[in-house]
Amino acid sequence: MSTIPIFADESWRLPSRGRVGMLSLIVGESGIFTIFVVAYIYYIGRSTTGPTPRILEVPIFNTVCLLSSSLTIWLAERAIEHSFVRRFAALWALTMALGIEFLAGTAIEWRTLIFEDHLTVRTNLFGTTFYSLVGLHATHVIVGLIGLSLVMIFTLLGRVNRAHAERIQVLALYWHFVDAVWVVVFTVVYIVGR
Amino acid sequence: MRIMQPRRSPASIRSLMTFSLLGAAAHLGMAEGPQSIPSTFAPASTPAHEIYGLSLFVILITGSIFVSVAGLLTYVIIKYRFRESDGQHEPAQVYGSVQVELAWTVIPILIVVVLFLTTARIIFAVQDAPKPKSALDVTVIGHQFWWEFRYPKLGIVTANELHIPVSTSQRPEPTYMRLLSSDVDHSFWVPQLAGKTDLIPNHPNDLWMDPRQPGLYLGQCAQFCGVEHAKMLLRVYVDTPEQFAAWVKDQQQPGAQDEKVAAGRHVFETEACMNCHTVSGTEAKGTFGPDLTHLMSRATIAAGAATNTPENLRAWIKDPDDFKPGALMPAMQLSDEQIDQLVAYLSTLH
Amino acid sequence: MADQTLPISGPLGEAYPSRGTWLEWLHSWVVTVDHKKLGILYVVYAIFFLLVAGGEAMAIRIQLAFPHNHFVSPEVYNELFTMHGTTMVFLVGMPILFGFANYLVPLMIGARDMAFPRLNAFSFWLTAFGGLMLYFSIIGGFGLYGMGSAPDIGWFAYAPLTAKAFTPGHNTDYWALALIVSGFGTLGTAINIIATTLSMRCKGMTLMRMPLFVWLMLVVSAMTLVTITPLTAAQVMLLIDRYLGGHFFDAQAGGSPIVWIHFFWIFGHPEVYILVLPAFAIANEVIPVFSRKAVFGYPAMVAASVGIAFVSMTVWAHHMFTVGMTSVGNTFFVLSTMIVGIPTGIKIFNWLATMWGGRIHFATPMLFATGFLFQFLIAGLTGIMLSVAPWDWQLHNSYFVIAHFHYVLVGAIVFNIFAAIYYWYPKATGRMLSETLGKWHFWLFLIGFHITFDTMHFVGLLGMPRSIYTYEPDRGWNTLNLIISIGGFIQAIAVLIFAWNLIHSYFRGKEAGNDPWDAWTLEWATPSPPPAYNFATDPVVRSRRPLWDLKHPKDPDWKYER
Numbered sequence A: 001m002s003t004i005p006i007f008a009d010e011s012w013r014l015p016s017r018g019r020v021g022m023l024s025l026i027v028g029e030s031g032i033f034t035i036f037v038v039a040y041i042y043y044i045g046r047s048t049t050g051p052t053p054r055i056l057e058v059p060i061f062n063t064v065c066l067l068s069s070s071l072t073i074w075l076a077e078r079a080i081e082h083s084f085v086r087r088f089a090a091l092w093a094l095t096m097a098l099g100i101e102f103l104a105g106t107a108i109e110w111r112t113l114i115f116e117d118h119l120t121v122r123t124n125l126f127g128t129t130f131y132s133l134v135g136l137h138a139t140h141v142i143v144g145l146i147g148l149s150l151v152m153i154f155t156l157l158g159r160v161n162r163a164h165a166e167r168i169q170v171l172a173l174y175w176h177f178v179d180a181v182w183v184v185v186f187t188v189v190y191i192v193g194r
Numbered sequence B: 001m002r003i004m005q006p007r008r009s010p011a012s013i014r015s016l017m018t019f020s021l022l023g024a025a026a027h028l029g030m031a032e033g034p035q036s037i038p039s040t041f042a043p044a045s046t047p048a049h050e051i052y053g054l055s056l057f058v059i060l061i062t063g064s065i066f067v068s069v070a071g072l073l074t075y076v077i078i079k080y081r082f083r084e085s086d087g088q089h090e091p092a093q094v095y096g097s098v099q100v101e102l103a104w105t106v107i108p109i110l111i112v113v114v115l116f117l118t119t120a121r122i123i124f125a126v127q128d129a130p131k132p133k134s135a136l137d138v139t140v141i142g143h144q145f146w147w148e149f150r151y152p153k154l155g156i157v158t159a160n161e162l163h164i165p166v167s168t169s170q171r172p173e174p175t176y177m178r179l180l181s182s183d184v185d186h187s188f189w190v191p192q193l194a195g196k197t198d199l200i201p202n203h204p205n206d207l208w209m210d211p212r213q214p215g216l217y218l219g220q221c222a223q224f225c226g227v228e229h230a231k232m233l234l235r236v237y238v239d240t241p242e243q244f245a246a247w248v249k250d251q252q253q254p255g256a257q258d259e260k261v262a263a264g265r266h267v268f269e270t271e272a273c274m275n276c277h278t279v280s281g282t283e284a285k286g287t288f289g290p291d292l293t294h295l296m297s298r299a300t301i302a303a304g305a306a307t308n309t310p311e312n313l314r315a316w317i318k319d320p321d322d323f324k325p326g327a328l329m330p331a332m333q334l335s336d337e338q339i340d341q342l343v344a345y346l347s348t349l350h
Numbered sequence C: 001m002a003d004q005t006l007p008i009s010g011p012l013g014e015a016y017p018s019r020g021t022w023l024e025w026l027h028s029w030v031v032t033v034d035h036k037k038l039g040i041l042y043v044v045y046a047i048f049f050l051l052v053a054g055g056e057a058m059a060i061r062i063q064l065a066f067p068h069n070h071f072v073s074p075e076v077y078n079e080l081f082t083m084h085g086t087t088m089v090f091l092v093g094m095p096i097l098f099g100f101a102n103y104l105v106p107l108m109i110g111a112r113d114m115a116f117p118r119l120n121a122f123s124f125w126l127t128a129f130g131g132l133m134l135y136f137s138i139i140g141g142f143g144l145y146g147m148g149s150a151p152d153i154g155w156f157a158y159a160p161l162t163a164k165a166f167t168p169g170h171n172t173d174y175w176a177l178a179l180i181v182s183g184f185g186t187l188g189t190a191i192n193i194i195a196t197t198l199s200m201r202c203k204g205m206t207l208m209r210m211p212l213f214v215w216l217m218l219v220v221s222a223m224t225l226v227t228i229t230p231l232t233a234a235q236v237m238l239l240i241d242r243y244l245g246g247h248f249f250d251a252q253a254g255g256s257p258i259v260w261i262h263f264f265w266i267f268g269h270p271e272v273y274i275l276v277l278p279a280f281a282i283a284n285e286v287i288p289v290f291s292r293k294a295v296f297g298y299p300a301m302v303a304a305s306v307g308i309a310f311v312s313m314t315v316w317a318h319h320m321f322t323v324g325m326t327s328v329g330n331t332f333f334v335l336s337t338m339i340v341g342i343p344t345g346i347k348i349f350n351w352l353a354t355m356w357g358g359r360i361h362f363a364t365p366m367l368f369a370t371g372f373l374f375q376f377l378i379a380g381l382t383g384i385m386l387s388v389a390p391w392d393w394q395l396h397n398s399y400f401v402i403a404h405f406h407y408v409l410v411g412a413i414v415f416n417i418f419a420a421i422y423y424w425y426p427k428a429t430g431r432m433l434s435e436t437l438g439k440w441h442f443w444l445f446l447i448g449f450h451i452t453f454d455t456m457h458f459v460g461l462l463g464m465p466r467s468i469y470t471y472e473p474d475r476g477w478n479t480l481n482l483i484i485s486i487g488g489f490i491q492a493i494a495v496l497i498f499a500w501n502l503i504h505s506y507f508r509g510k511e512a513g514n515d516p517w518d519a520w521t522l523e524w525a526t527p528s529p530p531p532a533y534n535f536a537t538d539p540v541v542r543s544r545r546p547l548w549d550l551k552h553p554k555d556p557d558w559k560y561e562r
């Protein structure tokens, strides 16, 4: 039985659904971040009492770590594309280490803020907006790390090969996004807002 | 004090007639009672009037769009209905036409330009009107579920019923209001006098009006503000200059001190009443509830929830939930005797 | 009619394996990842909540039928309108539209399923859980402390009324959490639809050959990504305020309630277009088929939809003309709002032109679509009236606004949802809905609708504010309110007829065949109901109306298409 008449279109190529899906997710996430960033900017200098952003220290080392993790993950992507599984595993582990360092840095920063500067969500508007924005970003780093560790486990089990390059790139896209958002958060919180 | 019945100006009656449907609607309403309809089409002050004029223009334009498009649609429905005589074959397929499509893009653009310019003119005229020296200042503070009015230059504090002078071209005395809120968002709306403006905590707003006709104008809170949002009513008395002067003079007096009701006053000052209410010239200096110094000069109590009669007062004090469930004044568990004494006392606060 | 002439892809088979015990049947629905089953689940879920929220509307109308009525207490009234609005928007409007998208998009683009079937199922269950949670507030609103209560803050939930100080208890938290949860479901579905339309099209289905329905769903999904997320963000802030003692919307600590209002409408306004674009999508399929003509000006329709999506992101503050923006701010939002009328006008005119010169068959779907055209025209024009900022200072928060948006939400969207159900029910169940009941449904609903919502404009102009549980008898609103309430009940009767039609026709309806409306898009090339795999062989298309080409081999569309 014939189907719809066939006028075959030779070059029928469609974008990968994984990529499209991840890009859509990123657009959506940007919506969330935009609102938090806008709230942060709007409330700069409007706290009525308590500590001000002056108490913040610019987390240069942290930032360098996170941003370089974008580079390492990119190299990892290249490695798996060319079937260099060992190199991939090493670079992937390095990426994770950089991410973990970033989280640790944030944890230390918050510790100081809470116990020495007595800044909490409750203290004032600065506290509310600061912890929410930076915390929102840190949450994304955590989610990203969970994704990365899944890949790591499969790599260690020897289940990852070139065929997975595409999926790995999709996940890496998310990691790049988390890094890119940090640039925005960093600029707003530690440069403009201070 | 004489309470004036609102009067509808001839112009507004004419306008109501212009819109037969709305006219009919308003007539339905008017048949029901005194002319207290807060119609947006019966403006009595410059801002309301400007809006009204603009609305006529907009109705004209949108009305013509409606008539032409709906007319076409009706024509199509009748003309191109399927009839048995049409048989089975399909009509000619038309996929589009650049000229036609361009036409119905450009014409709406032109309409939008016209509408926009007219609107912008009125926005600036109303919102950025310069404030004349002779203006009266009033601070309006929204509370869950009542209005506080302060006249900073006159030293008057009152509630729920606003008195302002009529403003004529010979004797312009517009009222400029500063709108504040002590708790949640409210909105000040007396349709015949001006459009509404919100009262938002931490965000002072301004509103002005220059009523042309003495009388009583009704309105109410127009932003959902909690349980009793529906009973946050507003009465604006537009007084003649003489009436207004007399009212101001009255309000500036301290609260009456009548020895005959000392018992009631005692209850007022020993029970919790004075924590929330002020009666100037006495110990009572609370600000959580309305100022009661001249309670008897008001026609209603509890933001228009009831008329100001001794029976209603006693019902109110006994249990505010009786006619305003959810109002923020507690029922004080007083004995009937205490309530009688209180009502007697309150009744002297002219 | 054209049934026999239509070649069917693949063997005609049972759509779903035979039912077995009811437990197996239930199980098959719960674990399904089939886009068609999920689509049906969405639609059924939405119709259920339409009845619930409609019932709430009826309670509202009983209370307002007379001044100083005591049918419900003020607290309950506030819960009623909050739940009515929230339910209608989030548990009826969004799910039903995603339901249609789920069911139809893969079929229309010649795909076998959505891009991510499991994500699809997960999204549905998130949405369902969100709805459950919202209604659970009725028993759980005050936690263990006492009787429960539903949210009572309006669907816009303006701060600071939502602060702990003004709404103790947990009902507001349920409101926020339920919408966050269902919001994630929505986000998942939106991502899925985008990936499906971009990556799953059959051979030859270029973007400019996709049915307009698919185009609009693509646009809506893209809008959803950047619209639902601001609401989620704002609700997270609200919860931070309520639970962690934050100050986002706390005026005492320097926070600004206006910020909430902005955030809400940055979501809220695009949201209403998210609701209406799928209704347009439905009209785009129904009107051409029943006019027997190709849609007029396809490229312009696509451009207008994309244009609406972009412009609608810049107009949110037209809900805020009374919060005290500067005159320049007000002027800007007047302009951007009015500009939306232009692409929308293009759509109306194109539909008109599609009907022009056609042979219009007024079957029930077309009746509803025609009703939609009239009502949307009026609704749009009252929207233009509201966009005139000074006039909005009068109309804002009055029943005029209520009338405006019910004209769109009911007059346009619900009408088109009905059109869609009458149109695609045969495809999904294999049976026609009864035309006789359909006509009763249509005319009663039309009459009830106009009695209710036309009248609302007038009480609004006479100064009646919204959200009030009662009103004074001396304001001239009494008779009008009674009329409004009567109209509401006529609508309820119509909806009951509809519900009966759905059930009755499922068992007794006329056999539909594959292509009862002699239509042109790919879903009609499958059996009714379609098998789990949709198409036995992947279809290939060469024009926007593959089935037209098939039925008119001498005069196919691809010869003419621009």
Ligand code: HEA
Pocket: B065, B069, B107, B108, B109, B111, B112, C156, C272, C273, C275, C276, C318, C319, C320, C337, C338, C340, C341, C342, C344, C345, C346, C348, C376, C377, C379, C380, C381, C382, C383, C384, C386, C387, C388, C392, C395, C396, C397, C401, C404, C405, C408, C409, C413
């Ligand atoms: C699906 C829903 C939907 C849709 C499609 C619309 C469409 C429009 N809406 Fe509506 N609106 C709502 C749902 C919707 N609205 C809701 C729910 C609210 C209230 C929320 C709340 O407060 O709870 C609201 C409130 C609302 C307000 C705020 C009122 C207030 O609270 O004070 C305004 C103000 O500008 C407005 C304007 C418009 C405009 C200009 C359009 C335009 O898109 C209409 C465009 C259409 C046309 C103009 C008709 C066709 C065009 C032509 C025939 C061409 C020629 C025309 C011209 C050149 C003008 N709407």
Ligand code: HEA
Pocket: C050, C051, C052, C053, C054, C055, C057, C058, C059, C060, C061, C081, C082, C084, C085, C086, C088, C089, C092, C093, C153, C154, C155, C156, C402, C406, C409, C410, C413, C414, C452, C466, C467, C468, C469, C488, C491, C492, C495, C496
């Ligand atoms: C898709 C959206 C949608 C739909 C379809 C409707 C449908 C209806 N709405 Fe709704 N409405 C909103 C969205 C919607 N509404 C929103 C967003 C608000 C704002 C809320 C807020 O301010 O927070 C609102 C507010 C609102 C108000 C204002 C409340 C107030 O401000 O105080 C009123 C008042 O009359 C109203 C009435 C109606 C009526 C009569 C219908 C009718 O069309 C309904 C007809 C359907 C039925 C009747 C269903 C049939 C039901 C049964 C068969 C079950 C049994 C029936 C009975 C008990 C009789 N609505």
Ligand code: CUA
Pocket: B142, B143, B144, B145, B185, B186, B187, B221, B222, B223, B224, B225, B226, B229, B230, B232
């Ligand atoms: Cu105050 Cu509503």
Ligand SMILES: [Cu+2]
Pocket: C268, C269, C272, C315, C316, C318, C319
């Ligand atoms: Cu809007």
